[in-house]
Amino acid sequence: MDLSERQLQILQAIITDYVENAEPVGSRSIAKKYDLGVSPATIRNEMSDLEEMGYLTHPHTSAGRVPSDKAYRLYVNELMKKKNLSAKDKRMINDRLSASRDEFDRTIRHAAELLSEITHLASFAMTPATNEETISFIRLLPVDERTLILMIVGDSGNVTNTTLRLNVPYTQEALELLSKNMTVSYKGRTLDDVLKGEIIHDVGSDIEALSTLKGSVMPSFLRTLEDMLNVNLYMEGMTNIFNLPEYTSIDRARDFMELFARKDWFTQKMLARGEGVVVTIGEENDTMKDCTLITATYHVDGKLVGKIGVIGPTRMKYDEITSIMEYLTNNLSESFRLPGSTGDGNAGDKKQKKLDK
């Protein structure tokens, strides 16, 4: 059954008021503050109907009404209007987000900081997932007679290295040969592919030194690939939630903080979420049943995909926050675009918006 125009207005008013004040809102205050042209009694009747339909709840008999998850969902999907960022927020983002294609980590952490400062919520940001990253080249560099550096370069300019200490000395020749060998074998293949695929044994078994060296290097090589696949998660503004009335109970605050102690679990959760701006409200989350989680994706060269997000109570300014996140991710994608490339695929200012679960 659809809601009448007036019911929508009332629901909207209740949500607005509750988001603002965090207190159950009564019929009288709605009638006073929002000019709906009807008396408190009428509003009461409508509220009662809305409650029956599951859009409102009642903490106790003589308290006002509180929007349910269902109400927020309706609000996000239908009622909410896109908000223009305040000049201050825009300036803040433009000035402080000194994104640089060469410094993912720093930039991403900055983005998380910004996000939590602007929204006053807990926020996080992940470096791009590198599943699709391909290997550009591999190099082995000598340090001393038993130490060498393994360096793996990806096509997005991602560089990772490890220092290896061998049990037996290596020869310069073997080193160079293995470098070339590995580069030829793996160039152009994705990290995932290499890691899951068979280790290639094609060359080098004929030369003794090479095969020994390879035996020592391969385990580190694989482990380093794994490292490259790992995304980094930066979390900021966790303590912001202490200022919210919903977290004045120590238990709820504790539960909240404990969510983030499990960083890798959290990372997995986040990776599983869809593209664009995604909002999940309360019960829609399997854990964190009284939180809302909003994530948004940014792009690197329209290929690699990373996420930023905020977490807070279900009571939050959905319109503002989704707008901020959209602006911020567009900004990030823009900065992370390869200078030469034209805005392709997903990156940039294409207005993607996918708000449902």
Add this chain to the structure above:
Amino acid sequence: MDLSERQLQILQAIITDYVENAEPVGSRSIAKKYDLGVSPATIRNEMSDLEEMGYLTHPHTSAGRVPSDKAYRLYVNELMKKKNLSAKDKRMINDRLSASRDEFDRTIRHAAELLSEITHLASFAMTPATNEETISFIRLLPVDERTLILMIVGDSGNVTNTTLRLNVPYTQEALELLSKNMTVSYKGRTLDDVLKGEIIHDVGSDIEALSTLKGSVMPSFLRTLEDMLNVNLYMEGMTNIFNLPEYTSIDRARDFMELFARKDWFTQKMLARGEGVVVTIGEENDTMKDCTLITATYHVDGKLVGKIGVIGPTRMKYDEITSIMEYLTNNLSESFRLPGSTGDGNAGDKKQKKLDK
């Protein structure tokens, strides 16, 4: 004025009891639990004296006594006996601390996790400070015609790199020349030294391409050096404190959590602390006046120095915790020793102990 033997016994008993139960301890319960051979009345008199001397305080008239910072200081300096780790804790450390010289970050994070699991407090661990690290060599590697990788290798095997994107193409020649040039100029000098010192302009001004390239590379070089100097700080078990009775007030919990939101400030504080096991209690800390902070240092090749630490309320098991930290840092130092080197200088099992402020 020195304390009598009996006063020490009573103080010791009060501390033990309070550390255990977190509740003001009364004369009667002392007399019952600890067999001092005197009546509650006598204990009351002694307590009164101890309070006058500043070792005890009184939350209110009719409550028991609580040890003051001064009492804990006395305890740590004089009364406390070294504790043997439980077999379980030892096994835990030995098994799980898979330290590897090549993977500082991972190992250090592991150490922090372990520490918080064993102590049930908030803990942290820092990667070694690299002030004394010297540069082994510098290499510039071509990626494509405008992209290159700057790689700086330190003498402890520390490798850092950055990808650079230039405005103008470079030549292979210039690249190699600059690599050599920089290596020659900086090899053997400490990071600090290079960063603070004059930029060397001696060579290369004669060749146009080289000088241009150098102009583009130097800023990144310096920034990368800074990155190398930065220590990483890992914090674990922050939420443990929610289980402690002193942090059931949301305000105190908030204050505590906020300390750690300021990661770099905290890092600075920690770097300033001395070698070995250092305990600072309550007011001895300029911030965190109701916390105790215990840090301990580990060594890499007896040269680089890193820290681990725990933070909690002043009420904590000083004997156990300092012992655990000593064991853990010795273990770390052992793992981080260069295979060839004999246990030199500070590293290893030398029983350093410096508990005062």
Add this chain to the structure above:
DNA sequence: ATTAGCACTCTCGCTTGATGAGTGCTAACA
């Protein structure tokens, strides 16, 4: 269909009084 009126419910803040733990003092004791 809307509204005014009114009884009813429930929370919140305040006070009150009982309880109990613990001290501090005094006087007796060894």
Add this chain to the structure above:
DNA sequence: TGTTAGCACTCATCAAGCGAGAGTGCTAAT
């Protein structure tokens, strides 16, 4: 002179009781 028993006193804590205020839900009038 140091130690102890006894006792009055203090203070936090808890539960109960009460009034005020906010808000609902129902009914009857418009």
